[in-house]
Amino acid sequence: MVVAVSLGVNIQSVLVLLTASSGIALIQEKQAVVLDLGTDYTKFGFTGEAAPRCIVRSEFWCPATRRVRRLHDYSSAAELYDNLVHMLHQLYFRHVLVNPKERKVVVVESLLTPTLFRETLAKVLFIHYEVSGVVWADSPRLCALTLGAPVVLVVSIGAKDVEVAAVVHSCVVLHALQSQPLGSHAVHAELARMLDEHNGGPLHLDDQVIEDIKVKTCFVTSRARALAWESDSPPRAARDVRYGRVTVPGRARELAAEPLFRRDHEQSSLPDAVLQCVAASPRDCRRALAAGILLTGGGAALPGLRARLAAELRQLVTQPPYCDTLHVREFKFHDAPSAANACAWLGGAVLGAGEAGAARAMPRDQFARAPRLRDWVCLLDNTPPGHPHRDHLDI
Structure with a gap:
């Protein structure tokens, strides 16, 4: 009270301010x-x-x-x-x-x-x-709520699995839900295998070390370079880098994320899961889903993932069995309003x-x-x- 009088402040106004501030604090506490x-x-x-x-x-x-x-x-x-x-x-x-x-x-x-x-x-x-x-x-x-869009195709790349869900007017199309064991752990396993192969023996690196190497050195290469690596004349690899006492070769930096795009007879790659989810969704929202893809999850933070996925989708949709059922040729991606994870x-x-x-x-x-x-x-x-x-x- 003495301080308030010395400053020439009205006591009643001080009490009002204190009451308002305590009310705001009470709201924040709850x-x-x-x-x-x-x-x-x-x-x-x-x-x-x-x-x-x-x-x-x-x-x-x-x-x-x-x-x-x-x-x-x-x-x-x-x-x-x-x-x-x-x-x-x-x-x-x-x-x-x-x-x-x-x-x-x-x-x-x-x-x-x-x-x-x-x-x-x-x-x-x-x-x-x-x-x-x-x-x-x-x-x-x-995830769709953060965008405010009526139709969103949410592609979540987690630690173990990749989940693709179609959200149409705040409802998940459950029968179109797709899941594949192609999360970050698949990338870690491929990176560890390539590091052991390059260094001539098992390194027995900890999971956190493998993750740190992936985050700091690896990226998703383009589709053209990925096809060139499988040919008889591989391209020039990216620059090798040192991580402590471990040498991370450029080939491992480029190809560690290839398990996400590697196809098999069961069509279980990441682009296949996206197209299968779109194909199983109602016909009237397929184009909107293809034009509203949102990549989320910790695995979505890999550099170059969005460009590579878009290229794979544009190529794969022109091939059987999708060319006969899906008449979608354009794929667009949302920018997440926060970090992907x-x-x-x-x-x-x-x-x-x-x-x-x-x-x-x-x-x-x-x-x-x-x-x-x-x-x-x-x-x-x-x-x-x-x-x-x-x-x-x-x-």
């Missing part, structure tokens, strides 16, 4: 948190913000074994429960320093997340940490900041009455109430 538990990296932060507060590896210090343990390394539901408890404790109390009881949670998940993982995560959030409510949101629709998290932050996201949250008392989550793969959830088979599903 912001929901957005949780994206990836296979390799976890994104965690608050709704309404443009970027996560932390992006950390999906691992924690296990006090029982006295070593660092990966979140997704588990063999039973009880082991997964303990992993999630330790991981969330690290996120809440070390990285963002908030009380989990006071905040709702927006969980960003893949459409192919195992049911055991979803239900165990729900038990940890509702029972162990006693959060007030949880919103479960799939990553394809969250945080695009789904940003969609969760946008969803949780609005009133619609808060309304979709499952409260803790509802989960206590019926500890079960809705799942699109379960007939109990996707069968209409009036369907004749509905009575036989109620168990």
Whole structure:
């Protein structure tokens, strides 16, 4: 009060300002948190913000074994429960320093997340940490939400898998969903093989070292150079670089990402997955999907990936079996509004900041009455109430 009088400030106005500032602080304290538990990296932060507060590896210090343990390394539901408890404790109390009881949670998940993982995560959030409510949101629709476009083809290149989903007017075309084991780990395995071959023996490099080499030295070569490498007269390789005591040859730098585009008899390459998703989508939205491709995930950050994928799509669509079913010749890509690995998290932050996201949250008392989550793969959830088979599903 003395300071206010000496400065000539009205006491009533000071009280108003203090009340307003405390109200703003109270609102900020009750912001929901957005949780994206990836296979390799976890994104965690608050709704309404443009970027996560932390992006950390999906691992924690296990006090029982006295070593660092990966979140997704588990063999039973009880082991997964303990992993999630330790991981969330690290996120809440070390990285963002908030009380989990006071905040709702927006969980960003893949459409192919195992049911055991979803239900165990729900038990940890509702029972162990006693959060007030949880919103479960799939990553394809969250990625499309960041663009505001009605039709988006989301190509997510994760750690283990590549998922291609068609989002049409905020709905995922489930029967067109494609998934292939062509994530970043496939690139890491190819890079490790080529490094061992060049250095004359197994180097036994750690996974984090392989990832660091990929991020700092590798890129996706053009389609013409990739075809030239398979011919009898290979082109001149890129410059060799040194990574510590390891020599990274130019050939490995160029061709480490080739498993994403290597075709086989089952048509399981990345361009095949994109075209198969477009072909399985409704006819009236195929051109819009081809003109609205969004690359997300940590693997999408490789330099030259977008140009190479566009060239492969333009060439592949003119060949059987796509030339007879797909009459699309133009492919365009969206620029992600954030880093490729945080695009789904940003969609969760946008969803949780609005009133619609808060309304979709499952409260803790509802989960206590019926500890079960809705799942699109379960007939109990996707069968209409009036369907004749509905009575036989109620168990």
